[in-house]
Amino acid sequence: MMHDFGIVWSERDLMLSGLGNTTILSVLSAAAALFFGFVLTPALMAKQRWLAFTARIFVDVMRCVPFLLFAYIVYYGLPSLGLRLDNWTSGLAALTIYNAAYMAEILRGAWAAQPREPIEAGIAFGFSHIALFRRIILPPLLLAAGPVLGNQIIQIIKDSAFLTIIAIPELTHAASSIQSRHYVPFAAFITAVFLYWGLCLVIEAGVSQVGRLADARR
Structure with a gap:
């Protein structure tokens, strides 16, 4: 058994490369999904x-389509419509679009739960729509939604593992490559599990910090 982990250690460059790609994909898609979530949220609450x-x-x-199926549609289906994306761009687009819907719903719920008094006071003081959102609505909204947004970012990290199906060299793809060449499935995949866990612990630490900031504001 230790010999199997020794083989994985000898392939650490491949595992670390996969970890780096997973991190980059997760950070970029989480940031983009959050941005588009902010764009979608006012639309969800629009009077029109x-x-x-x-x-x-x-x-x-x-929210009803499995992410694996959506990734297939983006990578294999869009070329039928004349839109061809490389595997990396397809994976990033799939993660972003899919999770933007979840981000928007999270933000909508947090926004609906915000007290109306600060918003009405901002309107009374003459804040424009952009200034009102940026200075009055956005800070408490992010603090209130922080824990749930953190959970969604963790879900993005986990969803990124599905992108091995379109040959993106992320962490699961790296573990599968090591397993297929050296036949050490337990050691390769357990190592990947612990690396995913490490990424999630970083997110959890950030969520805890946001929670402390939210408590301090109350």
Whole structure:
């Protein structure tokens, strides 16, 4: 057994490269999904029925489609429509679009739960829509939604493992490569599990810090 882990250690450059790619994919897609979530949230809460309905349809479809199937559609299906993306761009796009729907729903729920008094006071003081959102709505919104957003980022990290199906050299792909060449499935995949766990612990530490900031503001 220790010999198997020794083989994985000898392939540490490949594992670390996979870990690095997973981290980059997760960070970029989480940031982009959060941005598009902010764009979608006002649409979900819009008074115009057609806009709210369109945004709701998108969110509901993304939340009901398995991510693996959606990744297949982006990578294998879009070329049928004339849109060809390389595997890295396809993976990033799939993670971003899919998780933007979850981010939007999380932010919508947190926004709806915010007290109206600060917003009404900001309007009374003459804040524009952008300034009102940036200075009055956004800070408490992020603090309130922080723990749930952190959970969604962890889900993004886990979803990134599915991208091995389109040959993105992320962590699961690296572990599979080591296993297929050296026949050490337990050692390769357990090592990957602990590396994923390490990434999630970093996110959990950030969420805890946001929670402490939110408690300090109360």
